[in-house]
Amino acid sequence: MMRRLLPHPILTLVLAVVWLLLVNEFNAGQVVLGLLLGWAIPLFTLHFWPERVVIRRPFTLLRFIAVVLADIVIANFIVAGRILLGPGHVTPAFVTVPLDLRSELAVSLLANTICLTPGTVSAELSADRRHLLVHALNTTDPEGLVQTIKQRYEAPLKEVFEP
Template sequence: MNIFILNAFLAISWSALIGSFTLSNLLIGYIIGYAALWVARPLFKASNYFERVWRVLRLILLFIYELVISSFQVVWDVITPTHLSSPGIIAVPLDAETDEEILLVANLISLTPGSLSLDVSPDRKTLYVHAMFVDDPEILRREIKEGLERSVIEALR
């Protein structure tokens, strides 16, 4: 059985035991189930599930951090009389290979204020991004590749 499905079953069982199917009870049940499965991991065949959970959590935290920072940056640029934005379009070479990886990278970029994924090249090797603050295209390209793209690839592979 897939360990994630087993963990989800334990979370649902926890909520049933408590008698309330709220998001907080499901989250607590998931955490307790994760801990129980982590202790029992020698019983399962080799799996990267336990590491993947941490990588997905890291991706979520990175996205929240980027969301907050870029929101403040955009708000500051909008409310101050001098506009510091220098919009531009950059081409980001992709290491993401699957449709899911490319889709997630493009959507996370688009969900971040001040940036928008425009297109993916036909060979799926380049993502075109419009950004509000492109002071140095190479720095922005490196931030996307070493930040969101790397985290997405680690979480999905």
């Protein structure tokens, strides 16, 4: 019953918060309206959300977000430095990262994280979802890069989104 009425509780909360940010007001009326929208929209778009998201370890997720935010800033300074030094100072490379993740959400989150952090862009997911092709702006140690991605980003995602 609960599942029928409220199929995606996290989505409901996110939609309510987005609504509050959009109207840029915080009062009881808008909170109720936001929660109402957050309840109605997932019901009407039920077919687009096949799997129910379950967050297993919220604290690991929070720590992961903090690590990623810090890495974004650091990565930006590195990329900015490389760009200012000029085209002669980059050694680009394609790297294939084998994936342990299975859930679609976790794989997309990993691909997005890789795009925003350490000087890499995820280029292509292989058809069987087992390998992610990554382009690195400046790397002399592809093996080390793969290890860093796996330990720093993939491990916490696996812990949070997969049993």
